[in-house]
Amino acid sequence: MRTITTTLISAALLAMGCGGATEQSSSESTAFTDSITTQSVTYQAVGDTAIGYAAYPADTAKKPAVLVVHEWWGLDDYTKRRTNELAELGYVAFAVDMYGQGRTAGNPEEAMALAGPNYQDPQAAKQRFDAALAQLKSLPGVDTTRIAAIGYCFGGSMVLNAVKLGDQLQAAVSFHGGLKGVPADKTLLTTPILICHGAEDANVPESDVTAFKAELDSIGADYVFKEYPGATHAFTNPEATETGKKFNLPIAYNAEADTASWNDMKAFFEQHLH
Structure with missing residues (x-):
């Protein structure tokens, strides 16, 4: 294990979240920019119709792909923006609809x-995750041997649970996600993990951090x-500060931590997906 504290000067979980078998799918609402193509993708997950969001680089060659799991607010514009940014980096990206x-x-x-319900029944949540993962693998241009997943807040927790429960990916990244989850089992957890954590995250106390590291070390x-000094919960979301004020939640945007964590993710992907 490597613990790295980034030298920055630099949500709300409410004990759970943040301040955010696949059948034949259909696609709709295709949009184009100079560098990427985006579309809504309808697929089936745990007996429900889910509406995911895909973004593709302009180049049609086979590429690594990234599954994106939203904050506890659901698959919103922030999640779509992150998905677009991954496509702009050259990945096929697909945002999950966990709800x-x-x-x-x-x-x-x-x-x-x-x-x-996704916290209360981790196996059902994994089935929703896996349905989206299967959908991602079926998208055009995906190199199915190079798949990663990232998640924000609630989504970070879902990504960590999925790999702890045996999903085998090339990389997994949690941004300000909760660290309490299913127990880690060395026979199931094989995916390299990057944790991007705000050092001032009131929703993830130091005791959770200590227990998480000890469990994975064991x-x-x-x-x-990686810890980002001065960063609270939801530090990557530019809307977090206003949302925190609106709902009296301990969350806030931190531009330095946002940039640093995104760069850390890119370096992690360079190591494990390329």
Whole structure:
């Protein structure tokens, strides 16, 4: 294990979330820019219709791909922007709809109601994750031997649970995700992990950090833990500060930590996907 503290000067989980078998699919709402193509993709997950979001680089050669798991607010514009940015880096990217029907939350109570079942039943959440993963692998231009997943807040927790439960990816990244989850098993956890954590995250106390590191160290897991001084929960989302004020949540945007963590992700991908 490597623990790295980034020299920066630099959500809301509410105990759970953040301040955000595949059948034949159909695609709609295709859009184009100079460098990428985007589209909504409808697929089936755990008996429900899910509405994911795909972004493709202009180049049609086979590429590594990244699955993106949203904050507890659902698959919103922020998640789509991150998905687009991954495509601009040269990855095929696909954003998961963990709630089905494209549902999103307008307040913390709605977000908790949507996110809660995924925490309460990790295996069902993994099935939703896996349905999206299968959909990603079926998209044009995907090199299925080079797949990663990233997640934000709630999504970070879902990514960590998926790889702890045996999903075999080339890389997994959690941005300000919760660290309490299913137990780590050395026979199941084989994916290299990058944790991007705000050092001032009130929703993930130091005791959770200590326990998480100890658990992964005990099984010899391949992980890197990076902390960003001054960064709170949801530090990558530019809307977090205003959302925190609106709902009295301990979340805020931190531009330095956002940039540093994105660069750390890019370096991690260079190591494991290329």
